[in-house]
Amino acid sequence: MEISYPTPWHAVVDALVHRGVSTVFGLPGDDLGALHALQEAPVRMLLCRDQRSALFMATGYAMQAGRTAVCVVGKGPAVANAVTGLLEAQSSGVPLVVLAGGTAAKRRDSGAFQELDQLPLVRPLVKWAARVDHPSRLVPVLDRAFLLAASGAPGPVYVELPDDLLDQEVVRTRPWAQEPILAGAAGAAPAALELLAGARRPVVLVGGGMRGRNEEGRIEALAERIGAAVFATASGRGVVDERHPAFGGLAGLYSPAELQPVWEGADLLVTLGSRLEETATYSGFVGEGVPVLQVNLDAGGLSTEYPGPSVLGEGGAVVAHWLEALGSGAGQPEWTATVARCRAEARAAVTARLAEMAGSATLHVAEVLAVLERLAPADRILVQENGLQDMWSYFFPHWVCGAEAGSIVPSEQTTLGFGAAAAGGVKLAAPERPVVAFVGDGAFAMVANDVSTLAREGVGVTYVVLRNRGYGWLQCQLDQHGTAGGRFRFLDERGLDERGPEEGQESSLPVHPAAWHAVVREKAALGELLGEALRESAKGRVAVLEVPVTIDDAPPGITELDGDFPGAAQEATNPVSTPVGTEQHA
Numbered sequence: 182m183e184i185s186y187p188t189p190w191h192a193v194v195d196a197l198v199h200r201g202v203s204t205v206f207g208l209p210g211d212d213l214g215a216l217h218a219l220q221e222a223p224v225r226m227l228l229c230r231d232q233r234s235a236l237f238m239a240t241g242y243a244m245q246a247g248r249t250a251v252c253v254v255g256k257g258p259a260v261a262n263a264v265t266g267l268l269e270a271q272s273s274g275v276p277l278v279v280l281a282g283g284t285a286a287k288r289r290d291s292g293a294f295q296e297l298d299q300l301p302l303v304r305p306l307v308k309w310a311a312r313v314d315h316p317s318r319l320v321p322v323l324d325r326a327f328l329l330a331a332s333g334a335p336g337p338v339y340v341e342l343p344d345d346l347l348d349q350e351v352v353r354t355r356p357w358a359q360e361p362i363l364a365g366a367a368g369a370a371p372a373a374l375e376l377l378a379g380a381r382r383p384v385v386l387v388g389g390g391m392r393g394r395n396e397e398g399r400i401e402a403l404a405e406r407i408g409a410a411v412f413a414t415a416s417g418r419g420v421v422d423e424r425h426p427a428f429g430g431l432a433g434l435y436s437p438a439e440l441q442p443v444w445e446g447a448d449l450l451v452t453l454g455s456r457l458e459e460t461a462t463y464s465g466f467v468g469e470g471v472p473v474l475q476v477n478l479d480a481g482g483l484s485t486e487y488p489g490p491s492v493l494g495e496g497g498a499v500v501a502h503w504l505e506a507l508g509s510g511a512g513q514p515e516w517t518a519t520v521a522r523c524r525a526e527a528r529a530a531v532t533a534r535l536a537e538m539a540g541s542a543t544l545h546v547a548e549v550l551a552v553l554e555r556l557a558p559a560d561r562i563l564v565q566e567n568g569l570q571d572m573w574s575y576f577f578p579h580w581v582c583g584a585e586a587g588s589i590v591p592s593e594q595t596t597l598g599f600g601a602a603a604a605g606g607v608k609l610a611a612p613e614r615p616v617v618a619f620v621g622d623g624a625f626a627m628v629a630n631d632v633s634t635l636a637r638e639g640v641g642v643t644y645v646v647l648r649n650r651g652y653g654w655l656q657c658q659l660d661q662h663g664t665a666g667g668r669f670r671f672l673d674e675r676g677l678d679e680r681g682p683e684e685g686q687e688s689s690l691p692v693h694p695a696a697w698h699a700v701v702r703e704k705a706a707l708g709e710l711l712g713e714a715l716r717e718s719a720k721g722r723v724a725v726l727e728v729p730v731t732i733d734d735a736p737p738g739i740t741e742l743d744g745d746f747p748g749a750a751q752e753a754t755n756p757v758s759t760p761v762g763t764e765q766h767a
């Protein structure tokens with residue numbers, strides 16, 4: 182066979198169509214060959230205004246769709262801008278192929294326009310980086326890019342198409358590569374089974390590596406069989422049904438205080454698809470010496486900070502093997518009762534907190550979440566951000582992610598602006614489902630240019646924007662360290678004492694005119710406006726609901742934290758052993 186393409190971009194587009202890629206994100210450079218090749222193709226190109234947002238959107242898309250996303254960027258500063266997105270995609274373990282421009286071979290090191298040595302810049306952030314210097318290399322490089330992005334532990338891959346390649350014909354002499362066939366999954370592993378069978382107070386921790394791998398609720402079935410409590414890391418949210426009686430919330434930093442006895446009492450921790458990074462292990466975590474049985478697809482994802490055996494394998498298959506090998510059993514009724522009691526206490530604490538809030542005229546973030554939970558259909562997907570005030574949504578059961586619902590969060594890098602942009606990719610991957618981005622006004626403003634892209638393109642995301650007029654997290658750090666009232670401020674002066682623009686005044690948020698936009702000026706209006714926002718988004722319109730919040734409205738204990746979670750580093754292996762951790766979640 183011999184198929185010839187007039188340009189490399191035509192070959193790329195054919196590869197995309199062959200692989201069923203229906204959406205591409207990006208901002209091409211001065212060379213618009215990619216757009217010409219896409220002109221007639223059945224592929225939607227979301228033209229972004231910032232490469233960072235393009236990569237964030239692509240990452241959100243890949244997370245939601247469970248398949249490789251594709252991004253197109255230019256060269257030089259475009260690649261530099263894309264670096265933040267690569268960092269986030271790498272940290273989230275998301276399959277992403279980034280196609281970038283590059284300086285022509287014959288002009289390298291000549292001080293050419295936008296020349297940058299791009300390969301070494303991106304290499305630490307990708308699974309593979311390649312430059313195509315000859316048209317005959319394009320087909321195998323594209324095949325390899327898609328193979329590596331999605332295989333094993335998924336991650337980003339970078340392919341550079343230098344300028345002097347772009348007017349050359351490409352000939353393909355063989356079919357595009359097929360998906361590799363996976364050999365049989367890992368066995369049940371006797372050492373692991375022994376631990377599972379012997380544990381009296383087990384805990385299962387579900388990480389982001391289990392996304393799309395909990396077929397038929399097999400993790401919940403394992404929890405029932407061995408009588409375990411189930412927790413999730415932030416990125417593992419949405420994998421298990423949080424309404425299940427064994428679910429105890431998030432681990433580590435976001436662990437509900439009422440669940441602390443479960444962490445303290447555990448005699449085995451089973452981790453599925455988690456790298457056990459700091460946010461997941463800080464404070465709410467097992468005691469020193471408790472064995473941690475880790476399951477991960479990739480050895481690089483195994484933590485070597487804890488004792489206990491590990492299993493290398495696909496988590497879903499490993500759990501299925503365990504269930505089969507364990508057979509039936511009685512669980513651990515006493516431990517299950519402890520978990521149920523702690524869970525009920527966490528629920529009661531939230532109910533009491535909401536009742537207290539209901540008595541004040543001020544609208545609280547927790548109340549916004551409660552109304553959102555009531556109004557948004559069950560298959561909603563909540564996209565979270567990085568900030569002080571949106572953090573309420575990490576605290577189960579202030580927000581509960583049921584089996585039909587979804588959750589997308591930033592990685593351990595907590596890159597500001599990720600959630601606000603990624604929500605667009607999530608919506609494109611799940612157009613029929615309500616996608617709600619829960620974001621601070623700082624994050625929103627950072628990606629406002631590409632929220633406008635979504636508004637223009639009719640990508641109906643609902644934005645709930647918590648407006649404190651600035652960077653609340655950093656302001657609370659300043660206040661915490663006694664520098665309040667000094668030279669520096671992270672909030673607009675009016676942010677502390679005003680509740681937002683008066684009726685008729687301009688909003689402080691940059692919102693595209695094609696978007697629906699309203700400000701919640703009084704508590705009583707919240708339900709109606711949120712309902713309207715959700716309805717507008719369902720029609721394909723970006724909806725921005727601006728919710729004025731006061732800076733002191735943060736989850737308990739959070740404002741006292743330092744950015745680097747003090748103590749975690751000094752405590753060597755066991756973050757839960759310090760009383761300060763428990764206090765911070767009181």
Ligand SMILES: Cc1ncc(C[n+]2csc(CCOP(=O)(O)OP(=O)(O)O)c2C)c(N)n1
Pocket residue numbers: 567568569570571594595596597620621622623624625647649651652653654655
């Ligand atoms: C790229 C990046 N830069 C800086 C930070 C540090 N940072 C964490 S939260 C935050 C402020 C967030 O402000 P906003 O989105 O308005 O939420 P708020 O904290 O006010 O609730 C900043 C700057 C970050 N996480 N990522």
